Amino acid sequence: MSESNKNELDKLFQTRLSNDTPADNGWNVPPIDLFDNAMDALEPKEKDRKPLWLPFLFGSLMIGGMIYMFVYNHKMFDKLDTKIENLQSQTIEKNTQKVNEGNSPTFNNINAEQQNLNEEAILTNDKGQQLFNHTLSKNTKNSQQNVVTPKLSSKVASPVNSNKQRTQVINYTDDLFEQSIFNNNTVTGSFNSLPLLSSNENSAQNNAQAFSSTAQNTIADFSTVLLNKDITPIQSLGSDLLGETLAFPLLHNAADVLDVQISDKQNRFTPYLLMGTHLSSFTMSGENMENASLTKYDQNCLGYQFGIGLMQQLSSKWSLDYGISYRNIINHSIYNDQTNYSKSNEYINDYGSLMYADEMTIVTPTGIYVDNMSMPVSEQEMQDGDVLENTTNTKQVFHTLNASLGINYAPIRVGNFALSLNTGASINRILNAQQDMDMEVSFKGKVMASDTYKIEPNFNGNHMFYTGFIGFRLDYQVTDKIALMLDNRFERSLNSLNTIQSANAPSTILHSLNTGLKIGYWF
């Protein structure tokens, strides 16, 4: 085609079609009700925004829950710290009072109580037991014993650090004792061997030795800890239960009350990577299809998932699991439909062939789609009312982002293995979706037309769905820092995935079995 021809043709169309005055025969004027229909469609859309509060509420609850748990944990530990400090200062006050009271029988009672605590603690260790027995067998030796303790002098007989211990004993005079409360230097010098600061092999013996004096002279060790600002109570707490008990018998009880493992404070968050599979199927209810059927949608299809997460240890058995993952949910379905042939839809195409055009409806688990299909019918002598069979194979792939919050309970631990039960909920956003549709129209078994479509589903704003899950997890501690976790969950959507927002629309529920391998790392 020559350039001039092109230009003539283009100019003709441009000039003639630019005239937008309504024609007399009304060919270029839209029907009167079109505007009203559009406006009616516009109004419900605004009303449809109402359900948006649901995802907003759900999201807010999840975020709020996470923030609460985070803040609550910090507060809990702060509370514990405060409680520890209070207990320490109370004990110091009490003991200061008792020291001042001197020979009062009450002080002796307190000493006896402290001694009982020592007994409990030391009895947990054989060496401690020996030392304790040895300590008990000794009698009081000097006149100061009423002020300090009748067993104080027995420390001299201790086989470990006896020289140091002797020094301690020597230091425990009335004058020095009082001085120790107010003079940090003196006491610190004497109590460097206290068990709460030591972690050597002889700690049990040290514990036993030192704690005997500690228990009898509680004032001394607590004042040391408080006055020596370099060592905070939390730092001084070790993972050794005996050490903890010996060091802070009362504080250990406080920790028990709050159901918190103090040692968890520094590593209670564990990040993990997730990868796994996603076996899913749909169930539908409320579908109303005449002469049509939708099948196969309830068969399981395998997808995959990967993501990241964070586990928050609440106690030795309870933990929270926050996760974000990508999932692809796959579904296959087959739709069979029957329509009646109508001669009014016949037309002759540019090449003189007799064609038939009709709107074909395709139902999928998540929505209904309409396709205009045309096919040659010149070879068949079609009559009004002849039955056309339409079969459409649909493969839908939903790319979703999943944010979940779960709680785990681990009742069983054997060696490096742990088994836990979990439950929770998640919020899912369909990022995008693809539909591959293979459509076939046949008449009396003969294929008259076939076509393949790739259509993006029209979600009508229904991109969100919520799921609840329940499952179990098997953990294997590979090293001190790395753990493998096999997480198995049954998950079910709590709202319909059907994109048609109508009271009569069928409800489509997602069921899935998720198996994920998580690799956790403890910092």
Place this chain on the structure above:
Amino acid sequence: MSENEIISRVLKNERAAQALLYKKYQTVWYMISLRYNKNKADAQDALQNALIKIFSKINQFDVEKGNFKAWSCKVVVNENLMLLRKKGNSFKIDDIEEVAFVPNKTESALDMLSAEELTKMIQTLPNGYRTVFNLYVIEGYSHQEIAQLLDISIGASKSQLFKSRKMLQKKFEALLQD
């Protein structure tokens, strides 16, 4: 009432103002929809969707800077393209091929054709040809813009335009012979 005043009232969701604006541009918008679709029913569906878009997104239109007619026509064109895509129409086509030269015999016949007949002629074109022809010849898009808009190659856009012109030329010849 000026157009800007009408638009500012439309922004306040006044139904009467919406009706006024629609009345003013209904023919332009409908003609666009007719050109992009094979039949009136599809054109009306597309226009209805376009109206919803225009009135729900009119707050994005800058009264001071923009030309409402151009903006709204673009919305109508985009809506038509979107519907064509949703219906599974692919704009992809084979690369350009050689077509024999067609002599110019149709000038006199062309002069007799009305806008309605020309529109019907465009409607008979296959989807891909029709869309590219409309975008290039009527809307004035470049091949590069069309390629981006329809997710096809520039060559495919040129090819479809070439074939659409050739097909229209044949139709003119047929008319001339009649």
